Amino acid sequence: MLVLSRFSGSPAPRAAFPATRLRRVRATDWSRRLVRETTLSVDDLIWPLFVMDGSGEQPVGSLPGVNRLGETDIVATAKRAVDLGIPAIALFPATDPKLKTEDAAEAFNPDNLVCRVTRQIKDAVGDSLGVILDVALDPYSSHGQDGLVRDGQVINDETVDVLCQQAIVQAAAGCDIIAPSDMMDGRIGAIRTALDEAGHSGVQIMSYAAKYASAFYGPFRDAVGSAASLGAADKKTYQQSPAQSDEAIAEVALDIAEGADSVMVKPGMPYLDIVARVKETFGVPTFAYQVSGEYAMLRGAADAGWLNGDAVILESLLSFKRAGADGVLTYFAADAAELLHRV
Numbered sequence: 001m002l003v004l005s006r007f008s009g010s011p012a013p014r015a016a017f018p019a020t021r022l023r024r025v026r027a028t029d030w031s032r033r034l035v036r037e038t039t040l041s042v043d044d045l046i047w048p049l050f051v052m053d054g055s056g057e058q059p060v061g062s063l064p065g066v067n068r069l070g071e072t073d074i075v076a077t078a079k080r081a082v083d084l085g086i087p088a089i090a091l092f093p094a095t096d097p098k099l100k101t102e103d104a105a106e107a108f109n110p111d112n113l114v115c116r117v118t119r120q121i122k123d124a125v126g127d128s129l130g131v132i133l134d135v136a137l138d139p140y141s142s143h144g145q146d147g148l149v150r151d152g153q154v155i156n157d158e159t160v161d162v163l164c165q166q167a168i169v170q171a172a173a174g175c176d177i178i179a180p181s182d183m184m185d186g187r188i189g190a191i192r193t194a195l196d197e198a199g200h201s202g203v204q205i206m207s208y209a210a211k212y213a214s215a216f217y218g219p220f221r222d223a224v225g226s227a228a229s230l231g232a233a234d235k236k237t238y239q240q241s242p243a244q245s246d247e248a249i250a251e252v253a254l255d256i257a258e259g260a261d262s263v264m265v266k267p268g269m270p271y272l273d274i275v276a277r278v279k280e281t282f283g284v285p286t287f288a289y290q291v292s293g294e295y296a297m298l299r300g301a302a303d304a305g306w307l308n309g310d311a312v313i314l315e316s317l318l319s320f321k322r323a324g325a326d327g328v329l330t331y332f333a334a335d336a337a338e339l340l341h342r343v
């Protein structure tokens, strides 16, 4: 029997109104704090960062407040994450379009942008910060797909071989958690074996296990430059249909059986039902990704003065915890950490 964070017995018999007044425990701040079931802490945050060649910062139009960071300046941001107490960052490359090819070979270049940046960060901050790298080909492919394309189809098994090579160079650069976001079948087991054989048995795998073909990834694709490569194409032959729930359970079951250390549900807020089901069914470390489109909606509305930004940041992140997530990937990580340190 799994021990869950939430009460799962039979409901206690309550006296009828007026003996029971549910407002009684809500009446004061101290009482609300005392009965609180769910908490959000800085330890729950993973901060996704976009990196680019060179120096400086470049704003991402569809992600107000989020910049691509030059590789010579990224260490300062990693140190800021450490100072804020954020446990881990996830790095995504805006690859020079000249390096994007049909076979996405830059993905397994041991000296590619994310590998260079990971080495720098690990040299500077060591084990005070976890570094997570995506495994998928979209930042490196001229067609913008996460896998290799043959005759117009994203081909599974050959892609998995390339993903294994990508995972190995990333682990060799010092990456702590390999996060396959490609949704190919069988990749978790293959990557686990490849990492172990290459001497990286201590490197974790966080599987993007239930990843949906979502329109909420739009701003991310602007940030890494894959939107233009993808054009009118979509990822529906490998990412899940938003209509599916049981299929997410099947995906997670397989990834755990293949050796995933933790699993992720993505997007986040529109998929909290999946987060809750996954946590209740498997009881493994479960993460949710508050993706770029979710960030853009909240940030945009806050910037327009339509929502209270600080309040919706904390409320949205708390809702992930309430659904059962152990942590959240969020572009609000630094803002949230500052807000949490303030209270």
Ligand code: PBG
Pocket (backbone or CB within 6 Å): 134, 136, 138, 146, 181, 182, 216, 217, 218, 219, 220, 221, 235, 290, 291, 292, 293
């Ligand atoms: C790449 C990848 C994507 C995201 C994370 N890794 C985009 C996609 O699958 O098209 C989306 C993250 C976000 O929207 O914030 N496979």
